[in-house]
Amino acid sequence: xxxxxxxxxxxxxxxxxxxxxxxxxxxxxxxxxxxxxxxxxxxxxxxxxxxxxxxxxxxxxxxxx
Numbered sequence: 001x002x003x004x005x006x007x008x009x010x011x012x013x014x015x016x017x018x019x020x021x022x023x024x025x026x027x028x029x030x031x032x033x034x035x036x037x038x039x040x041x042x043x044x045x046x047x048x049x050x051x052x053x054x055x056x057x058x059x060x061x062x063x064x065x
Contacts, residue, residue, distance in 0.1 A: 005054040012060040014038040022046050022054040 004021045011018060016037040026046040035042055045057045 007054070007056050009042075009056060009058045011035045011037060011040070011042060012058055012063065013040040013042075020044075020056070022056055024054060027054070 004023055006019060007022055008017050008019050010016070013035060014037055016035070018036050020033070023046075026044075027048050028046070030043060030045050032041045032043055034040065041061055043059045043061065043063075045059075047055055047057070049055050
């Protein structure tokens with residue numbers, strides 16, 4: 001698996017649905033991207049599920065990982 005995967009997340013601050021691209025090289029890594037709507041920092045954790053599909057968990061700064 002070496003291609004980008006599109007996923008839709010809900011911003012933990014404003015609740016807006018946002019389309020993001022997940023990179024397989026980011027598996028098991030944490031990073032921060034600003035919400036495209038409210039500009040607040042969203043914590044991302046990308047991982048591979050049992051079916052070898054990329055999945056992402058998002059949290060706010062208050063929640064942490």
